[in-house]
Amino acid sequence: MNKAWKLMRIMVKMQLSMANKSTTEKVGYLLIGLMMIPFGLLVLFFIQGLIGSMYAALEPLGNESVILGLLFVMMTFFYCFISIGTVLSSFYFAEDVESFISLPFEPYQILFGKSAVPFLSLYGLNSILLLPSLIFYGIHSSSGMLYYLFAVLIWALTPIIPFVLTAIILMFIMRFANISKNKDRTKVLVGLMGFIFAIGINVLLRLDAGTGNSDISQMFTQQNALLELITKFFPTAYFSSIALTEIGSWTGLLYFLTFICLSVAAIVLYLTVGQRFYFKGVLGLSGGRRKTFKEEKMQKQLKPQSVFVSLWKKEMRIILRTPTFFTQIVVQSLFFPLFFIVLIIMDPNGPLTGWGSQLNEMEGKKVILSMFGLTVVALGINPASFSSISRDGKSWFNHLYLPIPASNIILSKLLVSFFINFLSLLLLSVAALFVLKVPLMIWLVWFIISLITGWIASMAGLMIDFYSPKLNWTDEREVFKGRFIGIVPLALEATVFGVIILILWTSGLHGIWSTSAVLTGILIILTVLIQYFLTMMVKRKYYNIL
Structure with missing residues (x-):
């Protein structure tokens, strides 16, 4: 066992040492x-x-x-x-x-x-x-x-x-x-x-x-x-x-x-x-499996398409075909809504079952702010956003030599993150409409607000990863493990959105439409501001990432 203990100490030092940390x-x-x-x-x-x-x-x-x-x-x-x-x-x-x-x-x-x-x-x-x-x-x-x-x-x-x-x-x-x-x-x-x-x-x-x-x-x-x-x-x-x-x-x-x-x-x-x-x-x-390359078959699959669509497909294929990225991004993002659906279906007489029909009896302001808070929790940690740049690793520098505008590359990564959030929202919508029986108009207002929130969360995570990316990894796990980067966007979003919810909750607004209109306006202003800072960051750091 002496060798085993020595080997264990070496492996722990290799993975947890701060020697090479900046x-x-x-x-x-x-x-x-x-x-x-x-x-x-x-x-x-x-x-x-x-x-x-x-x-x-x-x-x-x-x-x-x-x-x-x-x-x-x-x-x-x-x-x-x-x-x-x-x-x-x-x-x-x-x-x-x-x-x-x-x-x-x-x-x-x-x-x-x-x-x-x-x-x-x-x-x-x-x-x-x-x-x-x-x-x-x-x-x-x-x-x-x-x-x-x-x-x-x-x-x-x-x-x-x-x-x-x-x-x-x-x-x-x-x-x-x-x-x-x-x-x-x-x-x-x-x-x-x-x-x-x-x-x-x-x-x-x-x-x-x-x-x-x-x-x-x-x-x-x-x-x-x-x-x-x-x-x-x-x-x-x-x-x-x-x-x-x-x-x-x-x-x-x-x-x-x-x-x-x-x-x-x-x-x-x-x-x-x-x-x-x-x-x-x-x-x-x-091991591996040898595949025979057939040029005729390959030519049939080649179709002309825009650069932007190609970039988006490339990002999605990397996530879906890389086991670590798939489990950390797709599975983790969809776990909460799917678990929520199973929880309700397996307990048809539970306290949540009749919740949707009671929304019309509640104060409109509390309804929309509570559902907005649920969205912040569900979309707050999006691994696709805070790994946008780091996923490329050392191959990131290939972007610097391609005749593709930086805005297209960043936008493709942003849309990938937003797409994962969109899938989560679709699953939550299924639970809301068909299981909880949430009224259609309340769902529609929540869905629009959630789309804007998902876009803000995607931009926030991308900016944080852009500021301090992990490009020198040798194992895909290093993109997520030991960085604690997922906590930062969640903490920022919880602080900003928490303040917004608190202000609106204690304000003189009462109806669902007035509250939703003010909340949507605030989110649109946040979106414009964050988009501006993201654009400035791309101009300053895109060609200078070390």
């Missing part, structure tokens, strides 16, 4: 860290209030363990979902994968080292959500030092089993899939697993929630009965919850030791499976 990037990280402080305090305040209210309601019934059960189930879901992308990127799609094969290392040692960075990303999420939640639960339950000792150990071990199970499943898929003949296509399909997993888990849990109201009321009177229902598909969440709620008893100690043994067994199984299957999946990546 002063601008270091300052950017510092500013982002400072910006996250108030956001983190807001998250802590929300978690504390939520756990406090749930504990006050469930403790008299003896079902306070449900709080921990829900917490561990949620975290297990997050671990599996995040691990799909990080495992595929680090284990198989990184440029340095095959270079390690020729080195004198065993497969399990390379796998151990490769697991470091994906596992650190899980611990980042672990520290933001799970750790403060366990602390707040201990405070509300007036637990002693033994609880906090168990909680820290469980906190450290909780990501292991979800990560191991996800990685083993992916290793089997990559081992037996015919990836040598369909390399890029397989990467895209496997990358979609995260999206399908998130939707599938939601559907599975809702299908299983067919228990009658009378049965649920009986579970509230039986200790741990409700916990067993919630953690039915996640046994480790049940073990962890019992271990922390029955501190000092033999039952709690038994479940705690069982959880530790399962975690150790998972690590052993992970390294054993990796020793046997990891190299076989990696070696399959280097």
Whole structure:
């Protein structure tokens, strides 16, 4: 294991070192860290209030363990979902994968080292959500030092089993899939697993929630009965919850030791499976399929078209054919609206089902501003916008030698970003019109305002990437990972649009038409201003990007 630990330290330094970062990037990280402080305090305040209210309601019934059960189930879901992308990127799609094969290392040692960075990303999420939640639960339950000792150990071990199970499943898929003949296509399909997993888990849990109201009321009177229902598909969440709620008893100690043994067994199984299957999946990546070039067939596909259309198609094909770009841009952008639709369809009697018919009874100003706020959240983070320039990498400089105006190239990238936002709006429109039954006129006003908002969000993201692009990447993941660039446009948009919503909300406007007219006018003015600054930036920086 000594070699494995050394290899892990080397890989962590290679990916997380600040040695080659510019002063601008270091300052950017510092500013982002400072910006996250108030956001983190807001998250802590929300978690504390939520756990406090749930504990006050469930403790008299003896079902306070449900709080921990829900917490561990949620975290297990997050671990599996995040691990799909990080495992595929680090284990198989990184440029340095095959270079390690020729080195004198065993497969399990390379796998151990490769697991470091994906596992650190899980611990980042672990520290933001799970750790403060366990602390707040201990405070509300007036637990002693033994609880906090168990909680820290469980906190450290909780990501292991979800990560191991996800990685083993992916290793089997990559081992037996015919990836040598369909390399890029397989990467895209496997990358979609995260999206399908998130939707599938939601559907599975809702299908299983067919228990009658009378049965649920009986579970509230039986200790741990409700916990067993919630953690039915996640046994480790049940073990962890019992271990922390029955501190000092033999039952709690038994479940705690069982959880530790399962975690150790998972690590052993992970390294054993990796020793046997990891190299076989990696070696399959280097294969390819020879295609016969036929000039007659190629000539039939060649059609004259404008330069602008060609640029737009080129950008879209790069996104759709590059696995990392496809999963990070298309899948991530469409996840929220699709998940929202599935959530409503699978819960036809939920609180959102009759929401559309109630809009006519609400004050018009509140309706349009609330829907506008939803649009800002849905379109705020658009990876297609803040990767517009960086996606080209070192090939960006080819644009400088082509007889194509800079405005055409920038506009084509801008329209690609806007097109992704447009797809999200179409999906949300389907949910609004056919599921929520939103009145047609209200939808039309919202849709027009959302189109303008999507264009502003696209320009804002492009300008930020234009200001500090990442062109010297060797792996497509570097365009998105470690830059935190997606937070910057979201923070700016939340600040600007939040101020606009606050001003209009407290203004003397009341009707939907007057509010919409003022809001549309403000957005048009913002669009003109941002377009002007973008044009000035293109003139100054287009031929001087380093």
